[in-house]
Amino acid sequence: MDDHFRALGADQERVGLPASGPARQAASRLPGAAISLEHSYRRLLFLYPARYRRIHEEEMLAVLMTTPSAGKRRPGLAEAADLAWGALRVRLQPQRDGGEPVWRDALAALSVILPLVMLAVFAGQLTGQWQASSKSVLDIGFPLWMIRQIAAPILLVVLVLLRRRRAAIVVSVALFLWLAQLNEGLTLLWATGDAYLLVPLALEVIALAASAGPQRGRQLLTWKHGALAVVAALAASLPGSAVPLAVIAVAGGAVMVLCSSLARWLIVLLAAAAWPFFIVVADPSGDPLVPFLPSEFGVVSETYLVPAVLLAWFAVSALRESRRLARPAPASR
Amino acid sequence: MTELTLREPTFLILTALAAGPQHGYGIMTDVAEISDGRVRLRAGTLYAALNRLVVEHLVEFDREEIVDARLRRYYRLTPPGAQRLAAEVERMRSTTAVAAQRLRLLGGTT
Numbered sequence: 001m002d003d004h005f006r007a008l009g010a011d012q013e014r015v016g017l018p019a020s021g022p023a024r025q026a027a028s029r030l031p032g033a034a035i036s037l038e039h040s041y042r043r044l045l046f047l048y049p050a051r052y053r054r055i056h057e058e059e060m061l062a063v064l065m066t067t068p069s070a071g072k073r074r075p076g077l078a079e080a081a082d083l084a085w086g087a088l089r090v091r092l093q094p095q096r097d098g099g100e101p102v103w104r105d106a107l108a109a110l111s112v113i114l115p116l117v118m119l120a121v122f123a124g125q126l127t128g129q130w131q132a133s134s135k136s137v138l139d140i141g142f143p144l145w146m147i148r149q150i151a152a153p154i155l156l157v158v159l160v161l162l163r164r165r166r167a168a169i170v171v172s173v174a175l176f177l178w179l180a181q182l183n184e185g186l187t188l189l190w191a192t193g194d195a196y197l198l199v200p201l202a203l204e205v206i207a208l209a210a211s212a213g214p215q216r217g218r219q220l221l222t223w224k225h226g227a228l229a230v231v232a233a234l235a236a237s238l239p240g241s242a243v244p245l246a247v248i249a250v251a252g253g254a255v256m257v258l259c260s261s262l263a264r265w266l267i268v269l270l271a272a273a274a275w276p277f278f279i280v281v282a283d284p285s286g287d288p289l290v291p292f293l294p295s296e297f298g299v300v301s302e303t304y305l306v307p308a309v310l311l312a313w314f315a316v317s318a319l320r321e322s323r324r325l326a327r328p329a330p331a332s333r
Numbered sequence: 334m335t336e337l338t339l340r341e342p343t344f345l346i347l348t349a350l351a352a353g354p355q356h357g358y359g360i361m362t363d364v365a366e367i368s369d370g371r372v373r374l375r376a377g378t379l380y381a382a383l384n385r386l387v388v389e390h391l392v393e394f395d396r397e398e399i400v401d402a403r404l405r406r407y408y409r410l411t412p413p414g415a416q417r418l419a420a421e422v423e424r425m426r427s428t429t430a431v432a433a434q435r436l437r438l439l440g441g442t443t
Binding site: 062 | 404
């Protein structure tokens with residue numbers, strides 16, 4: 001049964017189904033009303049996850065078109081609502097398509113997203129600093145912080161887009177160790193100054209090592225994610241006049257998180273990666289925000305505790321998910 | 334761990350498949366017949382339920398056919414699915430037995 005959907009896919013290829021599909025052949029022989037009805041059903045079926053649709057669209061369409069329709073051209077309201085509700089339920093159910101567990105897919109997607117987000121955020125910061133400075137770009141030169149904030153993400157982005165998983169792991173580990181030893185006189189644990197780089201880099205190493213890597217990640221990321229990222233970036237870069245864009249970005253992100261189990265796993269990882277950056281932005285003085293803790297411990301706990309808790313939750317959930325998926329499949333009849 | 338009670342559409346889908354492998358439309362008509370027309374599944378409800386039953390290993394893919402250039406995919410009950418249905422029938426039987434007994438004690442109804 002683990003191979004249930006994979007078997008379906010193979011069977012579809014065997015009988016030559018997916019590309020044109022038997023329903024499309026049938027549609028060529030249908031009267032106008034039925035063709036119009038079928039197109040309407042196809043549009044409604046777009047509410048289902050793409051992977052589910054690839055396997056079940058023709059089958060569901062056959063059922064929908066077999067249901068007595070009395071010459072109608074459009075699905076009824078109740079039928080449309082039922083399909084929308086069914087699509088939401090399928091999206092909220094655990095996916096079992098014979099592929100990767102969802103948590104591994106989330107790590108694969110993270111391995112692509114993280115370098116891109118790091119690059120966008122640090123490039124934005126750098127631009128802001130240049131605009132605020134009276135000096136020209138050439139006068140500032142290329143200090144060390146520029147290398148670690150900009151060059152490192154650029155290198156990772158290139159490697160990830162070229163799908164060089166192992167090279168990206170080596171570069172991420174090297175960068176992590178380099179940044180860690182730059183914090184002179186401090187052990188790694190207390191090095192909170194660069195935590196906003198160290199934590200994402202550590203997560204990038206984990207994401208690359210524990211998943212199928214950028215190749216899988218790029219398969220998972222669609223135009224919808226790209227569009228949302230562009231809207232969010234525009235909202236972030238146009239302060240003051242970008243409230244509608246920010247609303248669109250937040251609403252789009254919320255819909256994705258609600259409708260996709262992958263997005264729900266991913267949001268936890270992104271929150272863990274982004275937390276130290278928000279601490280730096282919220283508290284640039286470096287003083288602990290938690291007053292009753294010893295100062296160093298306070299800063300460390302603020303910086304590392306939240307990502308650690310989120311990662312622990314992710315690890316426990318992934319372990320449970322893997323155990324559930326690894327249950328022996330019952331014998332077929 | 335105690336298993337949750339099956340919802341009626343799920344119970345009826347498993348009951349329909351207990352007669353043998355059926356395709357989606359066959360399950361819909363059979364469920365309507367079993368429930369004496371009371372439960373009429375729509376495609377969205379049926380396929381959401383089937384998806385969950387497949388994930389839970391209670392139902393599995395059987396075969397597919399092309400009829401009138403349309404795809405028919407047949408599903409069948411798995412042994413765990415049959416056990417789950419049997420457990421649900423037994424639970425319902427004991428509950429209805431208690432209800433019937435209490436109604437008899439109340440007098441009037443048998």
